[in-house]
Amino acid sequence: MNIVVFGLGAVGTVFATFLKKSGHKVYGITKDKYLNDLKSSELRVKGIWKDHKVKLDGIFSSVSPLKEEKIDLIILSVKSYDTQSAVKSLKDIVSEKTKVIVAQNGYGNYEVVSEEIGKEHTLLARVIFGSKIIKPGFAEVTVNADDVRIGDPSKTIPEEEIIKIACIIKNAGIPASYDPDVYKTLWDKILYNCALNPLGALLGCSYGNLAENENTRNIMNRIIDEIFEVAKARNIELNYKSSKEYIHHFYENLIPPTKDHYPSMYYDIKSGKKTEIDSLNGAIVKLAEEIGIYVPVNRTITEMVRFKERGLKR
Numbered sequence: 001m002n003i004v005v006f007g008l009g010a011v012g013t014v015f016a017t018f019l020k021k022s023g024h025k026v027y028g029i030t031k032d033k034y035l036n037d038l039k040s041s042e043l044r045v046k047g048i049w050k051d052h053k054v055k056l057d058g059i060f061s062s063v064s065p066l067k068e069e070k071i072d073l074i075i076l077s078v079k080s081y082d083t084q085s086a087v088k089s090l091k092d093i094v095s096e097k098t099k100v101i102v103a104q105n106g107y108g109n110y111e112v113v114s115e116e117i118g119k120e121h122t123l124l125a126r127v128i129f130g131s132k133i134i135k136p137g138f139a140e141v142t143v144n145a146d147d148v149r150i151g152d153p154s155k156t157i158p159e160e161e162i163i164k165i166a167c168i169i170k171n172a173g174i175p176a177s178y179d180p181d182v183y184k185t186l187w188d189k190i191l192y193n194c195a196l197n198p199l200g201a202l203l204g205c206s207y208g209n210l211a212e213n214e215n216t217r218n219i220m221n222r223i224i225d226e227i228f229e230v231a232k233a234r235n236i237e238l239n240y241k242s243s244k245e246y247i248h249h250f251y252e253n254l255i256p257p258t259k260d261h262y263p264s265m266y267y268d269i270k271s272g273k274k275t276e277i278d279s280l281n282g283a284i285v286k287l288a289e290e291i292g293i294y295v296p297v298n299r300t301i302t303e304m305v306r307f308k309e310r311g312l313k314r
Contacts (some may be wrong), residue, residue: 007078047141080279106279151182208259
């Protein structure tokens with residue numbers, strides 16, 4: 001397959017490396033400021049999935065050099081705040097049979113992409129392996145909680161096509177599977193990330209540290225309670241009947257395998273970068289405000305992270 005990985009951060013670097021190593025033609029799209037570091041087109045991944053090194057078929061800062069290529073698959077792995085500009089750019093290389101996998105954190109990315117390029121081209125992935133950038137082009141996989149789940153919330157794309165793509169990723173060495181209820185599965189991750197990421201980033205501690213402390217557990221429980229309230233009011237289907245049921249699963253099953261992990265938001269704040277808070281707790285606040293629901297804990301957490309962002313920039 002001819003594959004484009006749009007966004008060579010921690011997640012994108014892993015996808016690009018494994019797919020290239022399995023024999024596909026893979027191109028990377030990154031920001032101008034990273035091009036010099038990646039001029040050799042070499043990528044490396046280390047960690048729990050062992051050490052791998054590849055040379056991509058090209059790394060560019062725009063899709064212009066690829067307009068004559070027939071692209072089969074695009075994996076969109078930019079930060080959520082770059083989704084709008086990225087999807088407008090990648091439209092130029094989406095042909096009749098091209099599929100775009102939205103492999104990002106948070107709420108709203110699938111909606112933006114599918115509206116811009118069409119639901120018949122857009123797949124959604126829930127990515128729950130943890131990775132971090134050592135330096136541009138070099139990522140470490142630190143933890144994996146489950147398969148990359150891939151599906152089509154609109155039920156427009158034939159199942160056999162989605163299964164084929166999931167198998168390509170799985171055969172490349174990244175655990176992946178087809179998920180007919182991928183939108184619900186994505187909301188599982190939104191719950192998980194909203195509870196853990198901002199607190200881990202603000203307090204500079206691991207998921208396990210947050211779960212062990214009564215004070216942070218109380219805050220996380222309230223974040224989850226508020227999200228369930230908003231989801232119910234907006235008729236968003238979740239995989240759990242109540243926040244109590246999810247909270248039990250959260251502490252018993254989700255935290256233990258990722259207890260030593262630090263959120264990507266922690267590294268963003270540490271390096272003075274913009275975070276994805278607006279597609280996580282900030283998105284919950286927006287969804288709540290639109291229907292007149294007050295979510296004080298999610299709002300407070302959102303405003304604290306925004307303060308941290310702006311304070312670091314100053």
